[in-house]
Amino acid sequence: MGLDVNWALRWLALSADAMAEHREELIELDRPIGDSDHGENMDRGFKAVMVKLAEAPPETAGAALKLTAMTLMSKVGGAAGPLYGTAFLRAGTALGDAADVDAATLASAFQAARDGIVARGKAESGDKTMVDAWTPAVDAAAAAAGDSDVRKVLLAAAEAAEAGAVSTDPMLARKGRASYLGERSIGHRDPGAVSSALILRAAVGAAE
């Protein structure tokens, strides 16, 4: 069984729930090494996504992700808005018109999302950004895609993203607002990496 438009809609709805639920946590993470707005930005953005999806329900998973991309780009602002916007745009494009997404397409969509983030933000692994959640997620998804079970791909990606978010703790930030802090950025978790892991975890829940 593949993943259809309803999975995509559930994914986005669960992502919106996660952003609302973790709003304060993401604000708190953004406080010591940022500007205390990541949770507010993501929550505002995904609430707007829910409105847009309700206004014009998309017919494919790809279309749902593209609409999400446009909405995040126009509603989130900050660094996260364009980065997530590009990620969802590239992922949506990778899914194409497929009614059902198979494991290989899913893995390549994650890869496209990650590449989009890197293309816009120019961060490398270890720079203490959301890339540090996405890159291990993409690698794990690719490895899991072999036995063509989409649920395993989703799970592998989510778990790797979560580990990736934790791995940002000891990193010295070299991109984004946290980089202004130099050494003082060490010992804090990157908020964008955490929101990325939450979104990838929501994708698992949507497929249950």
Added chain:
Amino acid sequence: MGLDVNWALRWLALSADAMAEHREELIELDRPIGDSDHGENMDRGFKAVMVKLAEAPPETAGAALKLTAMTLMSKVGGAAGPLYGTAFLRAGTALGDAADVDAATLASAFQAARDGIVARGKAESGDKTMVDAWTPAVDAAAAAAGDSDVRKVLLAAAEAAEAGAVSTDPMLARKGRASYLGERSIGHRDPGAVSSALILRAAVGAAE
């Protein structure tokens, strides 16, 4: 024995000491019903008086009080500066050129000081101002002046002023900054009444 220029100089020096010592207390009294500057103003003013007296030592008690008046007027500012300035000016004038001040002259000098304060500030008894220290002091001094012991006059004035300052506690302020507070001025002691009592107490010490 009367009071000579050395008594006046000691009085002013002890007043300066009292203002320095009670600076914080007078600031604290001025905080809830004023603007937290009375102690600073009086301390600054009497420090300046000390400098002036040292620069050009006066020859009579009257001259010492007049120099004090001019200095307080030009250095204190606020309400207290002109009021104390006028008080010392009128008192100095009342003493005239006398080398030794007798009890009757002393009492009339206190009276002149009080009248000066009233002339400038238009406060009546019970308005919760320094007048509530000066008026009982003047009355007590007049009563004590009968047996012509200047020390008794000084002591009577100081004690009455101290009681007068305490009596301002329950008053509702009708003059000065505290009047803006209306009912909320009740329950606080007037800082100008307290500084007046300190100055009159210093006059006692100077005669010991």
Added chain:
Amino acid sequence: MKKLINDPRAVVDESVEGFGLAHADLVTVFADPKYIVRKDAPVAGKVGLVSGGGSGHEPLHGGYVGMGMLDAAVPGAVFTSPTPDQILPATLAVNSGAGVVHIVKNYTGDVLNFETAAELAQAEGVDIRTVLVNDDVAVQDSLYTAGRRGVGGTVLVEKIAGAAAERGDNLDAVAAIGDRVNQNVRSMGVALTACTVPHAGAPSFVLEENEIEIGIGIHGEPGRHRIAMENADGITDRLLEPVVSDLGLASGDKVLLFVNGMGGTPQSELYIVYRRAAQQLAGQGITVERSLVGNYITSLEMQGCSITVLRLDDEMTALWDAPVHTPALRWGV
């Protein structure tokens, strides 16, 4: 107490010195006794305008010295009126022979010190008029009190009387327009936090996280009453209503609406207050013809604001619009 200062007792000296350095093109600063005069004072044939008061209300008054506004400002210690030995030389320095108007905020200390200075100046042959500003509706006006304080309206009196002097009005006319502004202006303020006088070292009062003071003055003194924190619209209504009713404003009136920050409030918040006040006035058929939003008469770092409304007539509007060139207010030049 955390401040960008050196010696707490040198705050006014050093601040006024820096002010003089930054605005040497507009003003001359005298250090002892301390006063600030317009660079080109005395202006031949012009009535001189002098104001002053305690420091800590910047840009009032030094920021308003210059063409079209004050000829001199006399700063006292923080929150303490200046002394006659400052006011007198400032008055003499700006007298061109046409006389001098003292603009005095109604506080016992200011009144007494300016009174003495006016006597001394008159004794030296300078004709003096005094405009007393007492626009604070938070204070009950009564014969048996010190009367209303001078607050936000002071800025408007200084601008409009300054314009009248600049266009050549004589001494009585300048004083008369100053009085007219004062009669048509009312203010009321609120504090969200107290302020700390440098030499006092501790806040002038303590407000809990959910309390605000309504009816404060500009000296960190407590207000008329303390209430639970409200939203901006609610607070705006509380300040505006007594101002409008005391002025007796009616539909068809034209006003200047002035939302003033107390020093520590972000501009964005002042505009939220302005929005509500403008909407409320519009709802009553009152036309806001001119406006002013910002930190113009402050209480050190206090958070809060005041609302001032001036009932305009055509002459006041024209004088408000007239060119002004001071460190803190400038237009038309």
Added chain:
Amino acid sequence: MKKLINDPRAVVDESVEGFGLAHADLVTVFADPKYIVRKDAPVAGKVGLVSGGGSGHEPLHGGYVGMGMLDAAVPGAVFTSPTPDQILPATLAVNSGAGVVHIVKNYTGDVLNFETAAELAQAEGVDIRTVLVNDDVAVQDSLYTAGRRGVGGTVLVEKIAGAAAERGDNLDAVAAIGDRVNQNVRSMGVALTACTVPHAGAPSFVLEENEIEIGIGIHGEPGRHRIAMENADGITDRLLEPVVSDLGLASGDKVLLFVNGMGGTPQSELYIVYRRAAQQLAGQGITVERSLVGNYITSLEMQGCSITVLRLDDEMTALWDAPVHTPALRWGV
């Protein structure tokens, strides 16, 4: 958190609305998507200037919309860059055909969102140039970081590039003068207290009574390091020294000295800082030709200041002096 606001999420909406009401003679405010344009935009034949960024820095940027400065400002949420769907219509609204310059502070979010908007505008046939402002010497500049932030220098870039556009410079020339200002300007800031983002509800960091943050940005983010409280002269020296040495200023240079308040600092304190900075520059033979002191680029109610120095040449000085008529900066008109 105690603020003069209603709904924490409506702060920008209501504040910008109030701003529009107060300055209806100068600007037109669009609510959704939100942007502010100069009343008479597009000005025929003139290069358009658009800037923007997170809100909370008022008067930046909306306060600088008007003759001689910006044609449009695009306010994001508090401390959050605006989005392309705001920047694009603002850009289109001010394009007279002569092209549009985007003035962008160097933050990842601002850069990415303006980048997208520029692409979209270009796709609609508008010629775009981008001037990136990155004047904050507190940030180590390196290929491997996000680079230096844009802070106080932004105000000077907007004024001087705005004057160049107003006198009729073409697109490349306006962008070039903007870049030249950026290359010759450096800044550094200090916080005495943190600020509280309305939607976050708690301060962005906590400073003890005896601590200050050196090298802060304008978003309530922590600085480079925390030190024990010092006096104003000591703090001024700490801010000024890296600015002067990074600029490579030498005796004989002429500069503009800009002491900026972060929003909650009294003007009197800013002049104490100005005094020291001016004295130090004079001591090094550097001439302060122009100055600016006040709250021009803020962090909500933060207490603290920044020092910005711009090395002037005759053209920049003339463009600085050129008339400007905006809500927050006005002279010569």
